[in-house]
Amino acid sequence: MGKKAKPEEIIAKLREVEVRLARGETAASAARAVGVTEQTYY
Template identity: 50%
Template sequence: MGGKREKPEDIVLKLRQIEVLHGQGMPVADAVRQVGITQQSYYRWRRQCGGMNRSQLKRLEELEKENQRLRQAVSDLTLDKLILAEAARGNFFSIRGSWVNSAV
């Protein structure tokens, strides 16, 4: 089961709140607890988007989605290319048996 996904704006806001509380002398563990997230989430978010503002973080997520979409397109096209190359060599057959492998 997946947990709740925070919006980029919320992540930046919570990171800033923790920075302010920590700057006022509160330990990080207490500041994280007061904001309502786990320490693991805090350190992961800080590592991923430490110095970013909201627009930069949103743009990063858009680029990651676009990158994933392009990777999927490349893998689909590579698979199509391999299938066509195999068919061009004559190494194919039909499940119904109407086509047979010419190399056999």
């Protein structure tokens, strides 16, 4: 089991994924880029 991320870190990662999705990346690619699995993202 990995370390528990702080709420601020989670929000930053979610925003980064949103930006990447808006640029046309797939959810899987965007999630991997910020260091989480696609399953964790959903």
